Amino acid sequence: MASVQENVADVQEKINRAAERAGRDPADITIVAVAKGVDVERIRQALEAGIPIIGENKVQEALQKVKALGSGAPWHMVGHLQRNKVKEAVRIFSLIQSLDSLRLAEEINSRALTAGTIMDVLVQVNTSQEESKYGLEPQETLDFVKTVSSFKGLSVRGLMTIGAFLPEPEQVRPCFRLLREVQEQIIDARIPNIEMDYLSMGMTSDFEVAVEEGANMLRIGTAIFGPRE
Ligand SMILES: *Cc1c(COP(=O)(O)O)cnc(C)c1O
Numbered sequence: 116m117a118s119v120q121e122n123v124a125d126v127q128e129k130i131n132r133a134a135e136r137a138g139r140d141p142a143d144i145t146i147v148a149v150a151k152g153v154d155v156e157r158i159r160q161a162l163e164a165g166i167p168i169i170g171e172n173k174v175q176e177a178l179q180k181v182k183a184l185g186s187g188a189p190w191h192m193v194g195h196l197q198r199n200k201v202k203e204a205v206r207i208f209s210l211i212q213s214l215d216s217l218r219l220a221e222e223i224n225s226r227a228l229t230a231g232t233i234m235d236v237l238v239q240v241n242t243s244q245e246e247s248k249y250g251l252e253p254q255e256t257l258d259f260v261k262t263v264s265s266f267k268g269l270s271v272r273g274l275m276t277i278g279a280f281l282p283e284p285e286q287v288r289p290c291f292r293l294l295r296e297v298q299e300q301i302i303d304a305r306i307p308n309i310e311m312d313y314l315s316m317g318m319t320s321d322f323e324v325a326v327e328e329g330a331n332m333l334r335i336g337t338a339i340f341g342p343r344e
Pocket residue numbers: 149151172193194277318319320334335336337338
């Protein structure tokens with residue numbers, strides 16, 4: 116199996132080429148290494164290879180690893196967040212990428228205010244019309260963002276989506292395009308307290324297409340750490 120370091124170099128090379136095709140600067144694109152099921156030693160290797168951010172999809176798992184690793188890197192929550200885990204999530208994550216409902220927004224807001232902080236979040240949008248996926252519908256996202264813009268304990272920094280599970284990366288392109296359209300709609304609405312800095316889209320199977328479509332945050336697991344059990 117290739118080392119984490121080799122994998123990171125390979126992913127970075129692919130990002131560079133995709134960015135070049137799209138006339139973009141690869142330096143504008145951040146890799147979040149998604150480490151669910153991955154042990155602390157391999158996470159450490161990813162950080163040593165230059166990965167700036169670690170993503171997790173379970174609060175409990177993240178907690179243990181943060182404890183073991185110390186605060187060597189920012190951690191992002193990328194999976195569906197249950198409300199009873201928000202208190203811990205606010206404590207350990209620098210960004211919650213998976214804000215997917217008003218009730219969750221209310222809980223994050225209230226826990227952040229209690230902790231005396233402002234929680235950065237991305238709004239997750241369901242761009243694939245797959246029932247099984249969490250996230251706001253594209254057409255309801257603008258109103259949702261307007262509503263949460265008045266919450267003092269959270270700060271919307273952008274959007275996140277998980278592309279459709281389809282065999283060809285090219286088939287996922289419309290999902291990414293749609294997320295970008297929603298982003299532009301929100302920017303045009305000039306809502307106070309809302310920033311649209313981040314477009315988090317693209318995983319192992321489709322990150323090059325995501326780069327071509329404007330992603331500046333990629334969430335990559337398998338291509339960095341190898342296949343999950
Ligand atoms: C697991 C996961 C990823 C990374 O998936 P890979 O296909 O292994 O790159 C990205 N985003 C989310 C939300 C995930 O749960």
